[in-house]
Amino acid sequence: MYKISLVMCNDMHMDIEQANEILSCIYNNPRYQITSDYTEADIIIIMTCAFGTGKEYSMYVIADIQQNCKQDATIIVTGCLVKINSYELQAISGIVIIKTISEIKEFLGECKPNVKLIPQNKVIISSGCLKRCSYCVYPLITGNYVSKPIEAVMKEVESLYESEITIYISGGLETSDYGIDLYGTHKFPDLLGSICSQYPNCNYVIGWFHPAGLTDELLSVIAKHKNIAEIMVHIQHVNQQILHNMNRPSFDFTNERLLKLRDLRPDIMISTEVIVGFPGETEKEFDELVCYLDKGLFQDIGVASYEPVLGTKAATLPNIPSLEIRNERMEYIGNRYHCTTYSAPKSCLEPVLESYMKACNHFYRLPKMIKTPKARQKYKYIAGVDTKAKEPEQFGMILAQIFKEIVNARDELAIARMKKYMSETYTLEFRQYVYQVFKQSDLKTAMLKKAKVILFEK
Ligand code: SF4
Structure with missing residues (x-):
């Protein structure tokens, strides 16, 4: 076994x-x-x-x-x-x-x-993406668009129907092209209509929808079924030239479709995502985007700061705003609309091996206690399924905790107890590292002396 x-x-x-x-x-x-x-x-x-x-x-x-x-x-x-x-x-x-x-x-x-072992209220109806947005590398990685047969999707919806109030229906990357590979035509409106009719007592959220799929057929399905509570249409930008360079539909097209949708369903939640700092975006294009978002068409907005990704067409375009400007614009939108922000990493083109060496160096300093099952419970953010990598902050917390323990050890007995605890819990390398950190901060000499005794003396 x-x-x-x-x-x-x-x-x-x-x-x-x-x-x-x-x-x-x-x-x-x-x-x-x-x-x-x-x-x-x-x-x-x-x-x-x-x-x-x-x-x-x-x-x-x-x-x-x-x-x-x-x-x-x-x-x-x-x-x-x-x-x-x-x-x-x-x-x-x-x-x-x-x-x-x-x-x-x-x-x-x-x-x-397949068995659904990661419980989610999501039904993922396809994988891959047929669109070719110039900044995105996903279609190059995931290959062809592959739809799940309608019967399989219906079965999945059925399995969630009794227990969920809201079911999220989405493609793994992009939803609007559902069915094209299997049935030779876009089948999402049919699929959605069948789901809403057969399983009416549930709300539905449509995920990751490309504006090109907002056809009259789909809009009439959405107009008919009031339990379609939300649709996520990513507009990415509104400036004509930027959209052209992104290889996305024109602003006029997307705007007309969205207004029609809003007209048919004033109550539906429309959420979106935009990218700021795309190559060629100056203050003028950025202002255009802000003016549009100000109109209040979207109830929820996510904003990402443009990140040049190796192998994409956009990464070869000139006039990329600096990282500082990109992140500033993202922050601005984030604060203005209280939205989720995704900043571009400082070192997105850093070689993999360099990140690996940094990580190794970091873990070399982590305490032994991280290896015990009890400690792993406490530090499950490390290599867990939690995708928010909080580990550097937590590392700071370990340091702060040790510092607090050292400060609080006032009498001989407490100092002896702390010495034992430190040597049994942390590796010598880690204690040396902690001491270096203390040394570089403005600690009083007496405190530094006490830290030395607790960290190193037997
Ligand atoms: S539609 Fe989405 S997944 Fe597909 S290429 Fe564009 S950004 Fe990438």
């Missing part, structure tokens, strides 16, 4: 779908047992992310796992980062790189039909 742990570095719909596929193989096979604690696993599968801070986080996850897993564990690295950067990952020893989910399934052996 092998224990297997699956670690995700992102929670995109497509990743969750793939994770479900892998987990189904493990779940149905008597040779395997799923474990959420990878320190006890014989096989660890890491699904990496390739974009923005996700890339760096993936490197932290790999380094953390290498540091803390069983000595003979097999570490499999897969996911987006492998697809765009496998040559760099190959330089990291001790990991097995597998490019596709089908190769992983082959490695695991016979797989039975």
Whole structure:
């Protein structure tokens, strides 16, 4: 019996779908047992992310796992980062790189039909994307658009229907092209109509919808079924030239469709996402965007600061606003509309190996206690399925905690107790590191002396 742990570095719909596929193989096979604690696993599968801070986080996850897993564990690295950067990952020893989910399934052996093991109120109806937005690398990674058959989607909706108030219906990357591969035509309006008619006592949210799919047919389905509560249409920008360079539909087209939708369904929630700081965006184009958003058509807005991604057409365009300006514009929109912000990472073009070396260096300093199951409960943000990589902040918290303990140890007994606790809990390297941090801060000499006794004396 092998224990297997699956670690995700992102929670995109497509990743969750793939994770479900892998987990189904493990779940149905008597040779395997799923474990959420990878320190006890014989096989660890890491699904990496390739974009923005996700890339760096993936490197932290790999380094953390290498540091803390069983000595003979097999570490499999897969996911987006492998697809765009496998040559760099190959330089990291001790990991097995597998490019596709089908190769992983082959490695695991016979797989039975999918079981939804990551509970979500989402029904993902397709994978891949047929659009070619110039800034986006996903279609190059995920390959063809693949729709799930209508019957399979209906079954999934049925399985959630009794227990959920709201069901989220979305493509893994893009929803509007649903059905084109299977049925030779766009089938999303039909699918949505059937779902709403057969399962009427539930609200529906349509996810990740490209404006091109806002056809009259779809709008009439939305107008008819009032339980379609929200649609997420990403407009990305409103300036004609920028939209052209993004390879997105024109502003006039999208605006006309959205106004018609609002007219038919004044009560529906329309949410969107925009990108600021795209190449060529000056104050003028940025103001155009703000003026449009000010009209209040959207109830929820997400804003991302443009990030040039290797291999995309947009990354070769001139006149990219500086990182500072990009993030400033994002903050401005974020504050103005109280929206979710996604800033561009400082070092998005930093080589994978460099991030890996940084991560290794960092984990070298982490305390021994991180390896115990109890501590992992407390520090589960490290290489957990929590995609918000909070670990550097938590590292600061460990330092603050140690400092507090040292300050509070006032009598001999308390100092002796702390000395024992420190040496049993933290590695010497880590204590040395802590001491260096204290030394570089403005600590009084007496306090520094006490810290030295507690951290190093036997
Ligand atoms: S529609 Fe979305 S996933 Fe598809 S290329 Fe454009 S941004 Fe990327």
